Amino acid sequence: MTIRPVTLADAEALAAIYRPYVIDTVITFELDPPDAAEMRRRIETVTATHPWLVAERDGAVVGYAYGSTYRTRAAYRWVAETGIYLSADAHGHGLGRMLYEALLEALAERGFVAAMGVMTAGNPASTALHERLGFFHAGTQPGIGFKHGQWHDVVFWQRDLAPRQSPPPEPTGG
Incomplete structure (x- = not known):
């Protein structure tokens, strides 16, 4: 298994x-799956400020994890929202944990002080992953x-990555 930074060639x-995830689940609230062109645009946007990693097995991309802007107000810029997605055949092999750990390390190296996992309630695999990685439940928004x-609750998980400093150094970009 190889974990490396994303490239535009990974978009497809x-x-x-x-x-x-988009079509068959409520894990994401997107309704229309993005195509490769949209993924390339997202890669360019996200990697300007946050890490995006992919996992490869035998030369094929089987998962990805990224940090992104948590909220748009400037005071939140030291906090990153996280996302992780694995291909169906990559589940249950510890890949999610390895990929997420690498992402958290990359976020900390860039100066982010906290990571926020924001997920739809009722996802036991994601809940267990966040708990194993030291996240704590930071709130639930019902419905x-x-x-x-149907209406779904959203659960917030938080993991601190670094001590808070005053004033904090600026996070470094892509």
């Missing part, structure tokens, strides 16, 4: 991994997202 594989004909 990322779109293929993400597509079933905040509507997808597949």
Whole structure:
């Protein structure tokens, strides 16, 4: 297994991994799966300020994890929201943990002080992953997202990455 920074050439594989999450689940609240062109745009946008990593097995991309802007107000710039997605055949082999640990390390190296996992309630695998990685439950927003004909709660998980300094140094970009 290899974990490396994303490239624009990964866009098609990322779109293929993400597509079933969009179409078949409430894990993401997106309703239309992004194509490779949109994934390339997202890669360019995200990697300007945050890390985005991919996991390869036998030369094929089987998962990805990235940090992104948590909220748009300037006072939040030291906190990153995280996302992680694995291909169906990559689940249950410890890959999610390895990929997420690498992402958290990359976020800390760039000066982020906290990571926020924001997920739909009722996802036991993601809950267990966040708990194993030292995240704590930071709140629940009941009935905040509507997808597949029903309302869903959103759960916030937080992991501190570094001590708070005053004034804090600016996080470094891509």
